[in-house]
Amino acid sequence: MALFDAALAASAAAVEAMLERVLPEDGGPERRLFEAMRYSTLGGGKRLRPFLVLAGAKLFGVPEAQAARAGAAVELVHCYSLVHDDLPAMDDDALRRGRPTCHIQFDEATAILAGDGLLTLAFEVLAEEATHPEPEVRASLVLALAKAAGAHGMVGGQMCDLEAETRTLSLEEIKRLQRMKTGALFAFSCEAGAILGKAAAAERQALLAYAEDLGLAFQIADDLLDAEGTELEVGKRVGKDAGAGKATFVSLLGIENARKEAQRLVQRARSSLAIFGEKGEPLCELARFVIARRA
Amino acid sequence: MALFDAALAASAAAVEAMLERVLPEDGGPERRLFEAMRYSTLGGGKRLRPFLVLAGAKLFGVPEAQAARAGAAVELVHCYSLVHDDLPAMDDDALRRGRPTCHIQFDEATAILAGDGLLTLAFEVLAEEATHPEPEVRASLVLALAKAAGAHGMVGGQMCDLEAETRTLSLEEIKRLQRMKTGALFAFSCEAGAILGKAAAAERQALLAYAEDLGLAFQIADDLLDAEGTELEVGKRVGKDAGAGKATFVSLLGIENARKEAQRLVQRARSSLAIFGEKGEPLCELARFVIARRA
Numbered sequence: 001m002a003l004f005d006a007a008l009a010a011s012a013a014a015v016e017a018m019l020e021r022v023l024p025e026d027g028g029p030e031r032r033l034f035e036a037m038r039y040s041t042l043g044g045g046k047r048l049r050p051f052l053v054l055a056g057a058k059l060f061g062v063p064e065a066q067a068a069r070a071g072a073a074v075e076l077v078h079c080y081s082l083v084h085d086d087l088p089a090m091d092d093d094a095l096r097r098g099r100p101t102c103h104i105q106f107d108e109a110t111a112i113l114a115g116d117g118l119l120t121l122a123f124e125v126l127a128e129e130a131t132h133p134e135p136e137v138r139a140s141l142v143l144a145l146a147k148a149a150g151a152h153g154m155v156g157g158q159m160c161d162l163e164a165e166t167r168t169l170s171l172e173e174i175k176r177l178q179r180m181k182t183g184a185l186f187a188f189s190c191e192a193g194a195i196l197g198k199a200a201a202a203e204r205q206a207l208l209a210y211a212e213d214l215g216l217a218f219q220i221a222d223d224l225l226d227a228e229g230t231e232l233e234v235g236k237r238v239g240k241d242a243g244a245g246k247a248t249f250v251s252l253l254g255i256e257n258a259r260k261e262a263q264r265l266v267q268r269a270r271s272s273l274a275i276f277g278e279k280g281e282p283l284c285e286l287a288r289f290v291i292a293r294r295a
Numbered sequence: 296m297a298l299f300d301a302a303l304a305a306s307a308a309a310v311e312a313m314l315e316r317v318l319p320e321d322g323g324p325e326r327r328l329f330e331a332m333r334y335s336t337l338g339g340g341k342r343l344r345p346f347l348v349l350a351g352a353k354l355f356g357v358p359e360a361q362a363a364r365a366g367a368a369v370e371l372v373h374c375y376s377l378v379h380d381d382l383p384a385m386d387d388d389a390l391r392r393g394r395p396t397c398h399i400q401f402d403e404a405t406a407i408l409a410g411d412g413l414l415t416l417a418f419e420v421l422a423e424e425a426t427h428p429e430p431e432v433r434a435s436l437v438l439a440l441a442k443a444a445g446a447h448g449m450v451g452g453q454m455c456d457l458e459a460e461t462r463t464l465s466l467e468e469i470k471r472l473q474r475m476k477t478g479a480l481f482a483f484s485c486e487a488g489a490i491l492g493k494a495a496a497a498e499r500q501a502l503l504a505y506a507e508d509l510g511l512a513f514q515i516a517d518d519l520l521d522a523e524g525t526e527l528e529v530g531k532r533v534g535k536d537a538g539a540g541k542a543t544f545v546s547l548l549g550i551e552n553a554r555k556e557a558q559r560l561v562q563r564a565r566s567s568l569a570i571f572g573e574k575g576e577p578l579c580e581l582a583r584f585v586i587a588r589r590a
Contacts, residue, residue, distance in 0.1 A: 037446060116450050117446040120446070139433045157325070159324070159325040
C-alpha cells in the first residue's frame with residue numbers, strides 16, 4: 001500500500017504541474033477570473049480521475065506528458081462541476097477540500113464564469129497537438145469527454161440528482177443517476193488511456209467494465225463517508241443527504257450491506273483487469289483505495 | 296436587401312434544423328434539463344453567427360451539412376453564454392428574445408446546468424465525424440472554438456464586463472473588452488468556414504480582419520439599441536447600461552459619433568472582403584445589416 005500511495009502522489013504531482021501550466025494567469029481586468037480558476041483547481045483533491053488516466057495510459061506505453069494532458073483535462077472538468085455544484089442555487093456548499101468554495105472566496109458571478117472557463121479549457125487542452133500527434137486521437141478524446149460530461153452524462157446526472165430531492169428513488173434509479181453523475185467521467189478517465197494508446201477493443205472494454213464498477217463503489221464509499229465521516233476528516237459538509245431526506249445507497253441498503261456491495265464491486269472491478277496481468281496492479285490498488293479512503 | 300433577407304432566413308432555417316437534431320430530447324428524470332436546453336436554443340434569435348459560418352464556408356465550397364454543424368456549435372455556445380449571463384448573480388435579466396429567460400421559465404439550478412450542457416454539446420458536435428471527414432479539421436475547429444469561448448476570449452470578456460461595473464473604462468479598454476466578449480466568437484464564426492474549407496492563409500486573414508471590424512460594429516449597434524430602442528422592439532430590457540452607470544461606445548462617443556464609427560467599421564469590414572470578389576457579397580450585406588437592424 002505504501003507503494004501505491006507513492007504512485008498516487010507521483011501521478012498527482014504530474015497532473016498538478018500540467019494544470020499549473022495550462023491554467024491562465026496574470027491577465028488584465030479579467031485576472032479575477034484566472035485567480036478563481038486556479039483557486040478551484042490547484043493544490044487540492046486526490047486527483048483520482050487523472051490517476052486513472054495515467055495508470056490506464058501506462059498499460060499501453062503512452063508517454064506520460066500526453067497522459068498528463070488528458071489527466072489535466074478530466075480534472076478541469078471535475079473541478080468545474082464542483083464549482084457549479086457548490087453554488088447557492090445548487091448544493092449551496094461553503095466548504096470544499098477544507099477551504100471556502102469558489103463563490104464564497106470570490107463571488108457567485110465569478111464562480112459561474114470560472115466553471116465555464118475550466119470546462120472550455122478542458123477541450124482546448126485535449127485538442128492541442130501536444131496531447132497526441134495524431135488528430136484522430138485528439139478528436140476522439142474530445143468526443144468521448146464531451147459525451148461523458150454532457151447532458152447524457154455528468155450534467156444529466158446532476159439534473160437527476162436535483163430531481164431526487166423531490167421524491168425517493170429506487171436502487172435502480174440511484175444506480176442510473178450515479179452512472180451518469182460520477183460514472184461517466186470515471187469511464188472517460190479509463191477510456192482516455194486506451195484512446196491515447198490505441199488499445200485493442202477487448203482491452204478498452206475491460207477498462208470500461210472496471211470503470212463502471214469502480215464508479216459505483218466510489219459513490220457508495222462517498223455515501224458511507226457522508227453518513228459516518230466528520231466534516232474535519234472529509235473536508236466538506238457531511239450528513240447532507242440524510243438532512244435533505246435523499247435516498248442513497250446507504251439509506252436503501254443500510255451501512256453493512258452498502259459496505260458489502262462496495263466490496264463486491266471492487267472485487268469485480270479488479271477481476272476485469274485480469275487481461276492486463278501484473279501491469280494492472282496499480283489500477284487494482286486504486287480500487288481497493290477507493291473504498292478504504294477516509295476522505 | 297430582400298435577397299439578403301432570404302439568405303439570412305435560409306441559413307437560420309438550416310441551423311435551426313441542425314440544432315433540432317443535435318439537442319437531446321425525451322430522457323428520464325433528466326428531461327427537465329433537455330427541455331431547458333431546447334427552450335434556450337430553439338426558435339429564436341437572428342442566428343448571425345451561424346450565418347457567418349455558412350457564408351464563410353460557401354466561399355470555399357464546403358458542403359452545407361458540414362457548415363450547418365459548425366454553425367450549430369457556435370450558436371450553442373452563444374446560447375449557453377446568454378443563459379448564464381442572464382442569471383441573477385450575473386445580469387439578472389428576466390426577458391430574452393421576447394420570452395422569459397431560462398432561469399425564470401425553469402429555475403436557477405436548471406439554467407446553470409442547461410448552460411453547461413449546451414457548451415459541452417458544442418464540442419461534441421464539432422468532434423463528430425459528420426462535421427468533417429478529416430480529424431485534423433475537427434480538432435482545429437475544437438481548438439479554435441475553445442480559445443474563442445474561453446478565459447482569453449468570451450468568458451474573460453464577461454469577467455471584464457463585471458469589473459466594468461466598478462469603474463469607468465476608457466475607449467481602448469472597452470474595445471478590448473468587446474473584442475473578447477463578442478469579437479472572439481464572431482472571429483471563430485468567420486474562421487470556421489476557412490478551417491472547414493482549408494482556405495489559404497491570406498483568405499483566412501481577410502475573414503478575420505472582416506470579423507474584427509464586424510464584431511465592434513455589432514457591439515456599437517447594440518449600445519445604440521440599448522440607448523435608443525424600446526423593450527418591445529429589442530426583445531430584452533433596454534437602457535440598462537446607462538442605468539448601471541456603465542461606459543459604452545455611446546456614452547464615450549455620443550450617439551452621432553458612435554453611429555459614424557459603426558459605419559466606418561462596416562466600410563472597412565467590407566473592404567477586407569475584396570479578395571473574394573462577388574462571392575463576398577452575402578458577408579458584405581451582413582455587415583450592412585448589422586448596423587441597420589432594429590433588434
